[in-house]
Amino acid sequence: MSEEITRDLFNKLVDLAALELEEEEAEYIRRQLNDQLTAIAELAAVPLDEETAAAAHGVPYTADTRAPFREDNADPFERPEEILKGAPEVIDRYIIAPETPHEDLK
Numbered sequence: 001m002s003e004e005i006t007r008d009l010f011n012k013l014v015d016l017a018a019l020e021l022e023e024e025e026a027e028y029i030r031r032q033l034n035d036q037l038t039a040i041a042e043l044a045a046v047p048l049d050e051e052t053a054a055a056a057h058g059v060p061y062t063a064d065t066r067a068p069f070r071e072d073n074a075d076p077f078e079r080p081e082e083i084l085k086g087a088p089e090v091i092d093r094y095i096i097a098p099e100t101p102h103e104d105l106k
Contacts, residue, residue, distance in 0.1 A: 004037045005030055018105060 005013075010030045014021060021029070059065075077083065080093070089096040 003034045005033050 007030070010026065010033075014026065084090050084093060084095065087095040088098065
């Protein structure tokens with residue numbers, strides 16, 4: 001299989017993602033992506049019966065064979081004040097997350 005992700009295409013994707021990569025990093029990632037595409041193509045080439053469902057895994061999970069649903073049980077922490085003491089900012093027992101810095105893309 002020829003490389004699906006050429007150097008030019010990879011550079012365009014890196015620009016769109018606003019990434020800064022060293023040459024060695026970029027080539028490594030590009031090779032890894034092409035390897036993944038090759039593996040996908042090999043899997044796609046495996047002949048399957050047309051009636052095989054896309055997500056079939058060979059085990060029919062019926063009501064008799066699947067694990068029972070677990071109960072949702074609340075298990076509150078006994079000393080929430082300990083958690084709140086570690087937060088950088090708390091208002092009315094809510095942890096205030098710091099604002100994420102961002103910049104507009106051009």
